[in-house]
Each structure stands twice: as structure tokens, then as C-alpha cells.
Amino acid sequence: TQARGSGNSVALFKGGLDRECARRMALMSELRGAIERDELMLWCQPKLQVKSGRVCGAEALVRWKHPRLGMVSPGDFIKHAENTGLITPLTYWMLDAALRQLYAWHEQGEWQPLSINLSARDLHDPKLLERVEGALATWGAEPGWIEFELTESALMLDPTAALETLSRLKRLELRLAIDDYGTGYSSLAYLRQLPVDTLKIDQSFVHGMQRDQGCEAIVHSTIELAHSLGLSVIAEGVEDQATLTRLDALACDMAQGYCISRPLPAEEFKGWWMQKARH
Numbered sequence: 001t002q003a004r005g006s007g008n009s010v011a012l013f014k015g016g017l018d019r020e021c022a023r024r025m026a027l028m029s030e031l032r033g034a035i036e037r038d039e040l041m042l043w044c045q046p047k048l049q050v051k052s053g054r055v056c057g058a059e060a061l062v063r064w065k066h067p068r069l070g071m072v073s074p075g076d077f078i079k080h081a082e083n084t085g086l087i088t089p090l091t092y093w094m095l096d097a098a099l100r101q102l103y104a105w106h107e108q109g110e111w112q113p114l115s116i117n118l119s120a121r122d123l124h125d126p127k128l129l130e131r132v133e134g135a136l137a138t139w140g141a142e143p144g145w146i147e148f149e150l151t152e153s154a155l156m157l158d159p160t161a162a163l164e165t166l167s168r169l170k171r172l173e174l175r176l177a178i179d180d181y182g183t184g185y186s187s188l189a190y191l192r193q194l195p196v197d198t199l200k201i202d203q204s205f206v207h208g209m210q211r212d213q214g215c216e217a218i219v220h221s222t223i224e225l226a227h228s229l230g231l232s233v234i235a236e237g238v239e240d241q242a243t244l245t246r247l248d249a250l251a252c253d254m255a256q257g258y259c260i261s262r263p264l265p266a267e268e269f270k271g272w273w274m275q276k277a278r279h
């Protein structure tokens with residue numbers, strides 16, 4: 001902070017921020033058009049069953065193929081989409097893209113389930129249920145094609161409304177997971193009421209497991225908690241083999257992370273799982 005406070009570095013630092021801010025604002029004004037021009041892409045990050053090493057699906061992650069800037073990650077636009085309401089068409093786009101992909105895989109004879117991220121704002125979308133039902137019908141979805149992930153903090157913004165929306169999604173027999181679990185201050189009393197199938201342990205705890213006893217203890221107790229409530233549990237952000245081995249010892253059901261695979265364009269994911277099945 002002292003370096004920033006002295007002489008030229010202030011101007012440099014501020015200049016950097018202004019440029020970043022300007023870049024971001026330009027990008028945001030283009031987002032609506034991006035959805036209309038079909039510049040979004042479906043990427044998939046594989047999930048493994050820890051014990052068997054088998055592929056058990058993938059998380060659907062949006063990427064924006066920007067004509068000038070190249071691939072833009074959701075960290076650069078999801079927040080803005082949530083604040084402006086653009087998340088609603090983005091969620092609809094993703095729902096359709098994921099089901100279209102599943103339909104194509106199904107036609108080819110083999111498919112893997114995809115998990116779609118919902119935002120806090122989606123929980124208040126009065127058309128969400130209708131939209132989901134419509135999309136499932138349009139693509140002739142089979143049970144198990146898609147799952148939804150909701151972050152614990154999104155649920156906690158309005159726990160009562162969240163419970164209501166989740167219950168209605170559950171009536172469509174969809175699987176539900178709580179994302180970034182452990183960072184959102186939910187109570188166990190609330191968790192017990194939610195019609196969810198899976199807890200997804202936040203990557204901050206998974207990253208810290210190897211060097212921090214506290215993180216390992218949180219991961220361990222979350223796995224036990226999930227199992228004692230009859231839920232399955234997945235660790236996200238698994239970056240090395242030692243962590244994967246430890247998760248196996250702790251009886252974690254599933255894992256996702258760079259040491260298994262980075263997110264891949266949907267077509268490459270199919271190649272990846274076929275190749276994995278041969279080994």
C-alpha cells in the first residue's frame with residue numbers, strides 16, 4: 001500500500017483500474033447482444049465417482065466466445081448478468097443448450113448427465129418452472145439428463161422462496177445440488193428441509209485440505225453430514241492426486257477439478273469420457 005501511495009505508482013494503479021473498469025463496461029453492454037447473436041458456448045467439466053474412477057457426468061459452464069476478445073469466462077460477466085436481469089435469458093439459453101446437447105448424445109447412443117447452475121435471481125423467476133418443463137418436453141428429456149446446482153448463499157438470500165422453488169423443481173423429478181457448500185451460513189435445520197440430493201463442498205476447503213487441518217476437518221465433517229442426511233457429496237476444485245486420494249479415504253462420493261480435467265467444449269467432453277471408458 002505504501003508503494004501505491006507514493007508518486008507515479010498511484011497513477012499507474014488507478015490507470016489500470018480505470019482501463020479494467022472501461023473494458024468491463026464495454027463488455028457488459030455487449031452481453032445482451034451476445035445471447036441474441038449466439039456467442040455463448042456450453043463447456044463441460046467432468047465429474048468422477050471417486051472410488052471407481054468412473055465418469056458420472058459434468059458441470060455445464062458457460063463461456064462467451066467474444067468476436068474480438070476471444071473466450072471470456074463467467075467470472076467476468078455472471079455478476080453483471082445477475083444485477084441487470086440478463087441472467088434470465090442466459091439461464092434459458094443454458095437450459096436449452098444443455099438439453100440440445102443431451103438430445104444429440106442420446107441420439108448417438110451414449111450420454112452423461114449435465115449439472116446446470118442457477119442464480120439467486122432464477123429462484124424468483126415466475127416463469128422458471130414453466131420454462132424448465134417446456135424444455136424437458138421439447139427435447140424429450142430422459143430422467144437424469146439434467147441436475148441443477150444452487151449456491152448455498154443464493155438459497156440463503158431468501159430461504160423461504162428458495163425452499164418453495166426447489167420443492168417445485170423436485171416435483172419434476174430433477175436432481176438438485178447445493179453448490180459452494182460451507183460458505184453460505186445455512187443452518188442444519190434448514191438444510192434438513194431442502195429437497196436436495198447432493199452437497200458440493202466449496203473449493204476453498206478442498207484447496208486447503210493438504211496443508212490446513214481446519215480445511216480437512218471441514219471437508220471430513222461435510223462428507224459425514226451429507227451421508228448421515230442420506231445425501232451424496234462432491235468435492236469441487238480438486239487440483240492434485242494427493243487430494244483425490246485423501247477424498248477417497250474420507251469416502252467422498254464424487255470429485256471435480258483440474259487434476260481430473262479442466263472444463264472442455266461439449267464436443268471434447270464426449271471424446272474425453274469415451275477415452276476414459278476404454279482405460
Ligand code: C2E
Binds near residue numbers: 060
Ligand atoms: P461454480 O459453479 O462453483 O463452478 C466451478 C468453477 O471452478 C468453474 O469456473 C470451474 O472452471 C472452476 N474450477 C473447476 N475445477 C477447478 C480447480 O481444480 N481449481 C480451480 N482453481 N478452479 C476450478 P468458471 O467456469 O469460471 O465458472 C465460475 C462460476 O460462474 C461458477 O462457479 C458459477 O457460479 C458461474 N457460472 C458458470 N456458468 C454458469 C451458468 O451457466 N449460469 C450461472 N448462473 N452461473 C454460471
Ligand code: MG
Binds near residue numbers: 059149
Ligand atoms: Mg456450480
Ligand code: MG
Binds near residue numbers: 179202236
Ligand atoms: Mg461451485
Ligand code: MG
Binds near residue numbers: 180202203
Ligand atoms: Mg465455486
